[in-house]
Amino acid sequence: MKRSTKIGIVTSGGDCQGLNAAIRGVGKALFQHIDNVEIFGMYDGYRGLIEGDYKYMEAKDFSGILTQGGTILGTSRQKFIPGKAIVDDAGNDTMPAMLDTYNRLNLDCLVVMGGNGTQKSAKLLMDAGMNIITLPKTIDNDIWGTDTTFGFQSAVDIATNVIDYIHSTASSHSRVFVVELMGRDAGWLTLISGIASGADVVLIPEIPYDMAKIAEAIEWRRKHGSNYTILAVAEGAVSVNDAVLTEDERRAVKESMKHSTISYSIASELESFTGQETRVTVPGHYQRGGPPCPYDRVLATQFGTAAARLILEKKYGYMVGIQGGEIVSVPLVDSASRTKFLPTDHPLIQTARDIGIFFGD
Ligand code: F6P
Numbered sequence: 001m002k003r004s005t006k007i008g009i010v011t012s013g014g015d016c017q018g019l020n021a022a023i024r025g026v027g028k029a030l031f032q033h034i035d036n037v038e039i040f041g042m043y044d045g046y047r048g049l050i051e052g053d054y055k056y057m058e059a060k061d062f063s064g065i066l067t068q069g070g071t072i073l074g075t076s077r078q079k080f081i082p083g084k085a086i087v088d089d090a091g092n093d094t095m096p097a098m099l100d101t102y103n104r105l106n107l108d109c110l111v112v113m114g115g116n117g118t119q120k121s122a123k124l125l126m127d128a129g130m131n132i133i134t135l136p137k138t139i140d141n142d143i144w145g146t147d148t149t150f151g152f153q154s155a156v157d158i159a160t161n162v163i164d165y166i167h168s169t170a171s172s173h174s175r176v177f178v179v180e181l182m183g184r185d186a187g188w189l190t191l192i193s194g195i196a197s198g199a200d201v202v203l204i205p206e207i208p209y210d211m212a213k214i215a216e217a218i219e220w221r222r223k224h225g226s227n228y229t230i231l232a233v234a235e236g237a238v239s240v241n242d243a244v245l246t247e248d249e250r251r252a253v254k255e256s257m258k259h260s261t262i263s264y265s266i267a268s269e270l271e272s273f274t275g276q277e278t279r280v281t282v283p284g285h286y287q288r289g290g291p292p293c294p295y296d297r298v299l300a301t302q303f304g305t306a307a308a309r310l311i312l313e314k315k316y317g318y319m320v321g322i323q324g325g326e327i328v329s330v331p332l333v334d335s336a337s338r339t340k341f342l343p344t345d346h347p348l349i350q351t352a353r354d355i356g357i358f359f360g361d
Contacts, residue, residue, distance in 0.1 A: 004036035007311060008054070008107045011071040012045035012078065012114040012121070016139045016151025017292035018300035019113060020065040020072055025304020026111055027062030033312055040105055046078040046086060046121065049110075050094045052101045066301075067291045071113075080121045095128050102130050109316055111307050113137050115149075116185075116339055119319060123336035131316035134332060135303045139288055142186035144340045145330035146321025150300040154293040155182070156193045162283045163197030163230060170228035176218060176270060176278040180263035182287050183234040187342045189287070191352065194232035201229065201358045203266070205236035206342050207349075208243035209360025211266070215273035217358045222276070229276075233263050240361075302327050 009026060011019050023041070030037045039057040042048030055061075055073070065072055078094070080086045085093045102110065109131040112122040115138035126132040136143040139155035159181050170177045179199070181190045187204020194202040201217065203209045218229045242250055259265045263280045271278040292300065299322065306320045306327045318329035319336075342349070353359070 002036060004038050005030070005034050005311070006038045006040070006105060006107045008040045008042055008049070008102070008105065008110040009057075009073065010042045010045055010049060010110060010112045010114075011073050011075045011137075012112060012118040013075060014077070014115060014138070014288065015070050015075050016137050016288050017069055017154035017290065018150035018296040019070065019075075019137060020068045021292055021297045021300035022113055022135055022137065022150060022304040023072065024062045024065050025301040026307050027057060027059070027304075029305040029308030030311065031059045031062070033308065040107070041073045044074040045076040045114075045118075046094070046098065047076050048073070049101050050078075050088070050097045052097075052104070054101070054105075066297055069290045069292070077117070078121065080117065080124070082120060084124075086121045086124060095124070098125065099128060099130070107131075108314075109133060109311050111135065111311075115140065116143055119143060119332070119336040123332050126317055126332055132332060133307045133310050133316060134319040134335070135300075135307060136319060136321055136335070137300075139189060140183050140186055141188040142183075142340050143319075143321075143335060144338045145319055145335035147323055148299065150292065150296045150303060151288070152188065153295040153299070154290070155189055155287045156196065157293050158287050158290070159189060159193035159232075159283065160196040162281065162286075163193065163199055163232060166230055166281060167198070170230055173277065174227040176229045176231070176267070176274065176276050178231045178233055178263045178267045178270070178278065178280045180233050180235055180261055180280065180282045182284075184236040185339055185341065186236075187234045190232050190234040191342060191348060194357065195348065195352050195355075197230075197232070199230045199232035199357065200226070201231040201360060202352060203231060203233045203237035203360050204342060205234055205238055206344055207359045207361050208238050208240040210240050211269050211273065211360075214358070214360045215270060218270070218274050218276065231266070233266060235262060237262055237266075
């Protein structure tokens with residue numbers, strides 16, 4: 001009898017909406033197209049692969065999870081030394097343990113779902129000899145090689161909703177509101193939800209801001225009849241002064257910050273510049289929670305089924321993505337090698353500027 005096809009699935013890094021939809025896409029398509037398939041779901045990301053902690057998944061495990069938030073497999077952030085090793089808490093290389101699980105299960109391929117860090121570590125697994133296919137997931141939308149990632153659109157919906165609701169209270173109290181959105185390195189989520197919700201100021205990591213200019217813009221708005229201002233601020237937004245610092249210097253500034261996050265510093269500085277009462281709203285992990293929006297359900301299903309097709313074709317070493325509306329497979333070597341920052345000449349930045357959104361530059 002023909003040996004069965006054996007697949008592992010890993011969800012790694014920060015969770016997001018659509019992970020279960022993607023797991024379901026992979027599983028359903030494999031059971032649909034292959035007579036003899038065995039699927040092993042690794043618990044808590046790479047931890048499951050390292051410790052050999054996994055679940056044998058039957059066809060029924062892939063039903064009823066389409067709309068469920070989070071990941072049924074659990075996830076974790078595994079430390080890694082970029083380009084070198086995935087390590088445990090003591091700094092030991094975990095590759096031998098992961099290879100052992102992979103080989104013991106006699107896997108044909110490991111499907112890894114994750115963000116930028118996970119793509120990089122998945123490339124290390126590939127270099128160590130495993131057959132790997134990755135799927136791009138993150139609310140940050142900052143993965144190279146795909147126009148969008150699943151989770152992103154759901155987070156845009158939530159972030160937009162948060163700012164939509166802030167308008168009325170900001171207006172009632174004539175206040176300035178700083179709404180901090182996720183995005184350490186890239187401003188996609190902040191820009192798009194900022195446009196969608198009518199934010200007045202958008203601060204993103206790619207465009208360093210000048211606090212005095214923001215204060216001037218708020219003053220200008222006040223003089224011209226706007227009694228309140230909403231700033232959509234990416235958690236990774238950076239001032240012009242800090243933008244010129246080295247990474248180490250920036251880390252030191254962050255550590256010495258009196259406030260827990262950038263928004264509180266911005267709010268306190270702005271309040272002293274403008275004299276206008278200023279409040280902060282941080283939706284935080286709320287942006288990553290709950291059911292995926294319909295767009296993400298479909299996208300994650302497309303990505304999952306595309307991964308299954310690659311497995312059928314024995315085409316390994318790729319990340320599934322979407323470019324110009326087409327589902328594509330991008331060499332993992334490329335997708336893992338860089339971050340997709342928001343280009344400062346992106347047409348949406350121009351759209352935002354055209355309607356008067358201020359970027360603090
Ligand atoms: O990478 C996704 C993300 O949600 C970022 O936007 C955010 O900076 C980070 O994860 C938060 O990570 P954690 O869940 O580990 O606090």
